[in-house]
Amino acid sequence: MPSFPPWAKKTLGTVATVAATILGLLFVTFMIGRVMPIDPVLAVIGERATQAQYNATYLELGLDKPLLVQFGIYVNDVLHGDLGRSIRTGQEVTTDIARVFPATLELATLGTLLGVVLGVPLGVIAAVKRGSWIDQLARFVGLIGYSMPIFWLGLVGLLVFYGILGWVAGPGRLGIFYQGIVEPITGMLLIDSALRGEWTVFKDAFSHIILPASLLGYYSMAYISRMTRSFMLEQLNSEYVTTARVKGLSERKVIWGHAFRNIRIQLVTVIALAYANLLEGSVLTEIIFAWPGIGQYITTSLLANDMNSVLGGTIVIGTIFVGINIFSDLLYRFFDPRAK
């Protein structure tokens, strides 16, 4: 047996894990799709079709073959970059996903950024001023973020900021006048319009995204600040902080230089989790704000029994989850040499 250097082994191991995870995910989703008591043929041809049309479509979809063979064919297609055709939109699933995914990515990224920028300082301050009004406020904000249904907050947000105040634009990603002006590069409108120097489009896109992103940001802020607070409390109560204080270090140095430094690693995991959650879990927000993203895509596909789209979406989300995990793992190593 040839011997590999440790880094190659490590890489191979990671690749094998990723592949196995995604394959397992596909297998489970595929089987659930096939054993659900719903007829995939009807989803294609609708309720008015004749028996002959039914039979033709049944063969066309390859449903006469054994399940494992169907799965094998599917995996082979996926390996060749073919996710099949969506029966709901009539287009290639890859085309659909290329259209909807950037919308979600843009929304979730901005939401997470807002969550981090607001949530981390809030958590730190709440921990430092434990029991003070700011701590109470942080906890109250977190509580609301946890207990209010997102669709309700979304509708209220729309009503207040769009309907009454008119500060932001309404549902959708872009106003009707700006559609088609910017040729897509990344599919993310803020980035594309900035790259092309179309600042009026940028402003309009921003005006559309800011409300849903703030809503998602609020939810991740609630989570991130709560976690930050508890991590910080743990650190502030430990002996080395007392020692540092006794040594006469400034409070700022103690908090940011010592305590915060030590929770960075945990925070990376928390933020990665929050980000991944927004990427796949913002379905309701997407529906309320008519945001054509992947969450909405997978959900409506599932309801219509459009299994190719569901599987395609699952691969993407699954890959992202694995990707984010690997990424946070790498960051972990970077911040904490012991983990190497």
Place this chain on the structure above:
Amino acid sequence: MKTNFTAAVVAAIVALGTAAPVMAETPPNMLVIANRIDDIKTFDPAESFEFAGADVSRNVYEKLVNFDPLDLDAGYMPQLAESWEISEDGKTITFTMAEGHVFSSGNPVTAKDAEFSLRRAVLLDKTPSFILTQFGFTADNVEETIKATDDKTLVLTLDKPYALSFVLNCLTATIGGIVDMETAMANEADGDMGSEWLRTNTSGSGPYKVVDWKPNESVLMDLNPNYHGEKPAMERVIVQHIQESATQRLQLERGDIDVARNLSPEDVAGLADVEGVKVVDELRGRLMYWSANQKVEMLTDPKVLDALKYAVDYDGMSGSFLNGQYTVHQAFLPLTFLGALEDKPYSFDMDAAKAAMAESGFPDCGPIKISVRDAQERLDIAQSLQNTWGQLGCDVELIVGTGAQTLDRYRAREHDIYLGAWGPDYPDPNTNAGTFALNPDNADEAGNTGYLAWRNAWDPGAMNDETLAAVVENDTDKRREMYLELQREHQKVSPFGVMFQQIEQNGMGASVENFVAGGATTAVSYWVITK
């Protein structure tokens, strides 16, 4: 420093947010509509069979004959065909094409295009193809039965004589859309007659052409510069997919859209006092009904069926949760259809219902399972039935599932009671007569899933022949009478309890005129709209 940075970010966000443009009015030559359009799968008229798809198709493709949106009651009238003649034996229809119609590509519309389009719909054999193949057109015979003898003449040869109105009504359906042969064939791949290309592109001679479609997001239509008719006032039409009624209402109130098409009764009520906005009611073709599977012994008892039909709170439902969106209707032809029956023999009458139940062979009633999909209004109706049928002593259970699940069970004839909706496939009375009152073979193996009578394992008996006779009757008055008679009988004996007909309530800017959603017969028409 970090705190300063945060403050700066917040300030920037607020500044950008407030500085962003907020539209208060759409441009005068542009129509902006909010609608649920996630059912669009394709624009190809040979395949398209969904509501939102039909809306697009009607504005893009012209047909041999078509409806005038401002006078739907007048029935079909000439469009691409200026006249037609029927042979003495009633089996051959000869169309003469009108002059001057041009496709968006610039190609003139000829009889060859009509021949190509109708043949293609038969050959591709997609779901709506039955609308044409019911006249005997098959893949093997289209070369002879659908034929352009020259650029101006198209001859259709039917397998037997049908009522001319029946044939022409069917040609007004989406599948009758005439496609530009040259463009379609230039984009052909693997012998698909342009099917793949026509999924996402349009090539008609109607007032508009689709310039951009993002599934589940928006459809953008511009004027067809070669359109034969008067230039429409709306040069651009944008339909945005907005799922939520409350969101549509907000957009309408703010003036960001001109028309909101999926308003809930609550939001319609909320718009009542809003200035600059109006709500226009329009009767549509969709019926809400329940049906009883004749494989369940108790449900074959005519007295039980009678009792169930009396024990429905028709007015209570239409006056409360269905408020304004459904009207009580009890026959299988929607109002405005030729021969639609207006009689409403059943009203909520618990005494009559109890008496009928007592006379039946099942005086104690038995367990009844209502199969219903998880849509709000249907759940509400099912609960009302559960309540009123419960008063008869029936133990009623709701089996709730997704649309696909309940439909699967229905087609497999595994339900007790199915609570469903049915819309006409084409604007001729035969569409619903042939569904509710015709069942050529009631055997399980027949798999006649297209017939609702079959799905309920019901043999309509003599009504089979009456339905078939009505469709070949050329005297329109006589034909109307035949359908009226058929519905009276059906109302009495069938295991169908038709309850309601849909009213569509569209919210729109006060200045929007001539918005016609299509009534019970067709789809929306944008080209007559002004604002």
